[in-house]
Amino acid sequence: MAADLVTYTLRLADTALVLGHRLSQWSSYGPTIEEDIAMSNLALDLIGQARLLYDYAGTVEGKGQDEDALAYLRDEHAYLNLLIAEQPNGDFAVTMVRQFLYAAFMQPYMEALMRSKDATLAAIAAKAEKELAYHVRHAGEWLVRLGDGTAESQARAQAGLDDLAIFVGEFFETDAVEKAMIAAGIAPDPTSIRPRFEALLDHVLGEATLRRPVFSTHHLGGKTGRHTEHLGPMLAEMQVLHRAHPGAVW
Amino acid sequence: MTAASALSFDLARARVAVGAVTDPEIPVLTLDDLGVIRDIRQDEAGRIEVTITPTYSGCPAMAAMALDLETALLTAGFKEARIRTTLSPAWTTDWMSENGREKLRAYGIAPPERATTRRALFGEETKPACPHCGSGKTAKVSEFGSTACKSLWRCEACLEPFDAFKCI
């Protein structure tokens, strides 16, 4: 049970950290100064959520691993994030599509997690849910602006949506670990989130005049450490400093 | 002085010291105005413990706040001060004092709306009044401003840009 709780918490933490790191890669490359700052702020929210979750996972595990050990000293196959989080930034439209798909699922998911029987997860979810509500609005407004914009911006947003759609099925897949957490009243059942996710998506895609793609379940494995080819290089860059100078502080 | 009154005297002094500590990013606001100070207590050994709650999960100012509080208490003569962080209940802008809201406005930042209007998802949100001229004719420039807790706006009457504290 404790081992399942550690795994489940790490999945949430890893997804938040990996997506947060991806967004931080936009820093100084944003299309405008306002968007540059916005993406750094989104990254900060996600990395902040990840830190709280790592801290808790390390405490439950009880082997003395702190947030840095969990973030910087685990290899690719020990990472348990959703595959969508590790996908490359692509162009700005791809990043906004990825952000919208994630936030539109995770905001109602965190709202459900606030009712968890695990008091710490419920408290972390209460903070994350409020933050994600702004992420949904930010990315949603961009989707509308890009989709209902020029032919070029619409084509790019649609391409991003079609490419990333294959990773959406994974949101709703559960394995034995997650089923145990659901049965214990600790985790929400992600399939119960699906109607709200789809309603929100349809509303935004409608305004954005974008076509809703098919969400397949062919690309699974992130939650059990089987990743796309993109995670390894990202982690190498993210972890190199800490591994080269263990315990360094500044 | 009896032991009990020494304790309450210490606690009163601690409250004064803590009450003077300001936000590292918005120096016109005290942490008390912001609503992040959840509890101040003293244990039998005389140690002061202050409980704070983060505004945002990733707020980079939290470490600075804890350090500033500890410094203020040590400067006030306390030998030991502990700063504890609690997540629950989650901080909300509704905890910001009325005084704090006025100070924000005078500083040029539109204060947060009362009782969370953030549920409005697309285009239905309440517009903040311009903190410079008071006009309600304002337009959002970006959902995220200079910090995670603020969004960026522009006044269409006086044409000045301004930060608005987000309702959370």
Ligand SMILES: [Zn+2]
């Ligand atoms: Zn004005």
